[in-house]
Amino acid sequence: MAQLATINGNTMGNSGVSSLKNQFYLPLKRWLLLNFRLDDTYFKKQPDRIWLNTQLYPRLAKLKQGRILFVGCAYYTWESLRLFDKGVDLVTVDIDENNVIWGGKNHIVASILDIDTYVEPGSFDIVLLNGVFGHGVDTKEMQEQTYKALHNILKPDGMLLVGWNDDLIPDPTELQISKDLFYKSEYEGLPQRTTFQNSTHIMDFLRAKKA
Numbered sequence: 001m002a003q004l005a006t007i008n009g010n011t012m013g014n015s016g017v018s019s020l021k022n023q024f025y026l027p028l029k030r031w032l033l034l035n036f037r038l039d040d041t042y043f044k045k046q047p048d049r050i051w052l053n054t055q056l057y058p059r060l061a062k063l064k065q066g067r068i069l070f071v072g073c074a075y076y077t078w079e080s081l082r083l084f085d086k087g088v089d090l091v092t093v094d095i096d097e098n099n100v101i102w103g104g105k106n107h108i109v110a111s112i113l114d115i116d117t118y119v120e121p122g123s124f125d126i127v128l129l130n131g132v133f134g135h136g137v138d139t140k141e142m143q144e145q146t147y148k149a150l151h152n153i154l155k156p157d158g159m160l161l162v163g164w165n166d167d168l169i170p171d172p173t174e175l176q177i178s179k180d181l182f183y184k185s186e187y188e189g190l191p192q193r194t195t196f197q198n199s200t201h202i203m204d205f206l207r208a209k210k211a
């Protein structure tokens with residue numbers, strides 16, 4: 001298993017200096033940025049974000065336990081991380097080390113293509129992969145590797161949310177590897193697929209087939 005590149009929590013490898021940074025510097029910088037520099041109003045008005053905030057996240061907020069991987073961290077996703085119950089083992093990951101500041105307590109700097117070399121196999125109940133296919137993970141080959149890595153780390157029947165844009169990439173749920181490793185499913189009363197008026201965003205729920 002590869003060494004963690006960076007983890008922004010107290011899980012491993014923190015020298016005194018880096019834990020001071022995590023405890024004081026990053027929260028202060030985040031607060032300053034969110035209050036005086038960055039504005040997430042645009043994102044909050046997008047139909048896909050409204051769906052996340054009013055449909056999916058309230059359902060996830062009810063979970064009292066389990067392990068969830070949140071992929072791709074930005075200033076406009078920071079608030080969402082705070083919805084999760086403390087009993088949930090929330091892990092965040094982003095390839096860009098500048099986004100450590102927007103990750104959770106247990107944050108990994110890595111590519112999602114290799115996530116199965118950083119975390120235990122079959123250990124996650126849910127993976128939230130919104131806005132990553134088509135926003136960095138763009139080719140068929142990259143998406144195939146991502147599906148394999150996520151199937152490795154998900155429990156059987158574990159849920160994978162794939163949020164993508166149909167003007168950026170072809171339907172990733174139609175890739176053969178997606179059909180081989182996952183099946184389409186509803187999630188807690190939400191349909192397998194949700195589309196939005198005047199938006200190219202699509203939300204799909206998949207579940208991991210048994211290996």
Ligand SMILES: C[S@@+](CC[C@H](N)C(=O)[O-])C[C@H]1O[C@@H](n2cnc3c(N)ncnc32)[C@H](O)[C@@H]1O
Pocket residue numbers: 071072073074077093094095096099110111112113129130131132135136137
């Ligand atoms: C458009 S943002 C989406 C953020 C968020 N997931 C959301 O729900 O809106 C794309 C994020 O994915 C990250 N990303 C791109 N390629 C990645 C990769 N190979 N592995 C992990 N993160 C990646 C980017 O650094 C960026 O933070």
